[in-house]
Amino acid sequence: MAFGLRTYGADGALQINENSFTMRVVFTTVVDNSGWTADGAFSGSGYKQWAADGKAGNATACLIPIGSFNENTTQYEAEMLDGVVRVYNYNRGFPAGKVLANATSMRLLVVRFS
Amino acid sequence: MSFGLRFINNSNVVTLDSEFARLAVAASGTYSPNAENGLTSIVTFPAAITTQEPPLIFARPNTSASGRAVISSVIIYGSPGNWTGFQIRTRSTEFLQPNGRWFAGVFKSTPVAKFGMRLFNAQGGLIFDTGVPCAQFTRSFQSWTYEFNQQLTIGSTNFYSVPFDFPENEYIMINSFSMNMVAANTPGRVLSCMWDFSARKLYALTTGSSNPFAFYLPALFAKMQA
Numbered sequence: 001m002a003f004g005l006r007t008y009g010a011d012g013a014l015q016i017n018e019n020s021f022t023m024r025v026v027f028t029t030v031v032d033n034s035g036w037t038a039d040g041a042f043s044g045s046g047y048k049q050w051a052a053d054g055k056a057g058n059a060t061a062c063l064i065p066i067g068s069f070n071e072n073t074t075q076y077e078a079e080m081l082d083g084v085v086r087v088y089n090y091n092r093g094f095p096a097g098k099v100l101a102n103a104t105s106m107r108l109l110v111v112r113f114s
Numbered sequence: 115m116s117f118g119l120r121f122i123n124n125s126n127v128v129t130l131d132s133e134f135a136r137l138a139v140a141a142s143g144t145y146s147p148n149a150e151n152g153l154t155s156i157v158t159f160p161a162a163i164t165t166q167e168p169p170l171i172f173a174r175p176n177t178s179a180s181g182r183a184v185i186s187s188v189i190i191y192g193s194p195g196n197w198t199g200f201q202i203r204t205r206s207t208e209f210l211q212p213n214g215r216w217f218a219g220v221f222k223s224t225p226v227a228k229f230g231m232r233l234f235n236a237q238g239g240l241i242f243d244t245g246v247p248c249a250q251f252t253r254s255f256q257s258w259t260y261e262f263n264q265q266l267t268i269g270s271t272n273f274y275s276v277p278f279d280f281p282e283n284e285y286i287m288i289n290s291f292s293m294n295m296v297a298a299n300t301p302g303r304v305l306s307c308m309w310d311f312s313a314r315k316l317y318a319l320t321t322g323s324s325n326p327f328a329f330y331l332p333a334l335f336a337k338m339q340a
Contacts, residue, residue, distance in 0.1 A: 005121040005130070006340075007231060007244050015247040017340040018124050022248045024134040025221055060254040060332050065190075065293040066167050074302035075293040077330050080256060090296055093328025097298035107167055111137070111334070113251035114127045 026059065027052035027110040030066070031076060031087050033103060041095035049086040052110040061085045064107040074101045078108060085110050119233060132233045135221050135241040136248040139338055140169055142217035145202060154187070155212035158199040165220050166194045172249070172285035172336055173202060175214040178311045183210040186306030186319075188292035202288070205306065217285060217338055219249045247338065252284045255333040258318045271321040273308075276333050278316040280309070286316075287334040295331065298324035305331065 004018030016022070027050060036046030052059070061078035079086045087108060089101045118132030130136070140163050145155040163169045168190045175183035187203035202212045223243045225232065230244030242248070258274030265271075278284075286307060294302035303322030310317060320329060 004123065007247070009247060010227065010230075010245060014340050015244065016121075016129060016250070020123055020129050020248075020340050021125075021127060021251040022129050023137040023251045023336065025137075026134075056256055060256070060334055062287070062290060062332050062334060064168070064170065064289050069293055071294070071304075072301050073293055074296045075290070077295070078332065079330065091326060091328055091330070093330065094296075094298070094326035097296065097324075097326055099296050099298060099300065099302075101296050102300075103293065111251075111254075113254070114125070 021113050023111045023113055025109055026054055026112040027085060029108050030105050031063070031108050032105040033089065033101075036089050041090065041092075042098045044100050045090040045095065047086050047088045049084050051083060052085040053083070054080060054110055054112050055082045056080045058114045059110050059112045062109045062111060063087065064109060065103070066107045067104055069103060073103050075103050076101045076106055080110070130233070130242060130248070132235060132241065135223065135235075137170065137219040137221055137336070138223050138246045139249050140218050140220045140246065142215070142338060144215050145173070146213050147211040150203070152211050153207070154201060154203040156199065156201045157216065159197065159218065162192065163197040163218060163220060164195050165197065165222065168192070168197055168289065169218040169220050171200050171216060171218055171288050173214055173216045173288050174285040175210070175212075175309045177280065177282065178210055180312045181210045182311065183212070183214070183309040184306055185288055185291060186304070188288050190289065190292060205308070215285070217249070219336070249336045249338060250340065252335045252337050254335065257330045258333065260327050260329070261317065269321050269323045270325040271319050272325055272327060272329065274318045274320075274329055275315055278335075280311070280314060280316075283337040283339070284335045285337065287336070290331055295320065297322040297326060
């Protein structure tokens with residue numbers, strides 16, 4: 001290595017070096033099942049969105065199940081756009097299904113990796 | 115940032131700084147079949163993870179010369195402040211038993227190292243400790259590509275793939291596989307992840323009785339060490 005930083009654990013193993021990409025949360029919120037902006041696909045379907053410092057090429061938007069849920073609970077779906085993260089309460093590629101996600105809430109993480 | 119430490123990697127990306135907490139490895143280990151006649155593995159963390167929200171679990175089935183490993187029926191056990199473990203199930207007796215490695219990631223640090231380096235943010239919160247290494251990003255995908263469909267009595271299963279060449283040190287985040295996704299009827303579709311070592315291909319599987327093709331589930335991969 002010509003320059004940079006490396007860290008080692010107590011076991012002597014290399015942890016971080018000059019080529020490492022870590023993961024940091026640039027935006028997070030709990031998404032609940034209300035206040036969806038209708039987008040016309042079918043009754044009740046919609047999305048919510050927030051500004052987030054990232055785009056599809058440098059960040060990933062993950063929805064993490066939190067709280068109690070069961071085998072009939074369905075999750076929201078996230079999409080990372082340019083500077084915006086959007087969460088849908090339905091399958092945006094399948095509006096004909098006319099079924100809404102029924103999770104009570106989920107943790108949205110926008111994880112930036114570069 | 116007006117003070118502290120910032121470390122930029124060879125790609126001009128900030129790897130570490132004294133502003134943001136990184137996803138840190140809170141615990142790690144192996145999993146092996148120990149329940150349901152070898153179809154299921156139940157893992158207990160070495161110590162409970164005390165975050166309010168569940169840790170992110172990353173898993174990597176053991177490489178096999180042939181056969182298919184499946185990560186399904188993911189359940190994270192515990193409650194806010196006391197996460198105790200998780201479960202992985204294979205698909206059936208026709209698939210490899212659940213054997214592999216895992217780690218649990220949290221967006222906080224813990225003062226455990228007796229030597230090394232610690233970083234604090236402007237509010238005095240500990241955000242890095244060399245005893246709690248950062249998980250490292252390897253790749254992610256916003257969605258998967260549809261490959262084929264299989265009809266069985268339990269329902270219709272769609273198979274989707276992402277480009278992945280099975281590096282030994284890359285783990286996939288499995289929390290998002292623990293909850294169903296929307297389909298055309300109310301139970302939705304069940305999610306699982308299949309590592310086809312025979313074909314060297316990674317699939318996501320959706321199973322339901324009315325199962326659409328459109329599928330948007332992010333795939334996030336990480337490793338524990340450089």
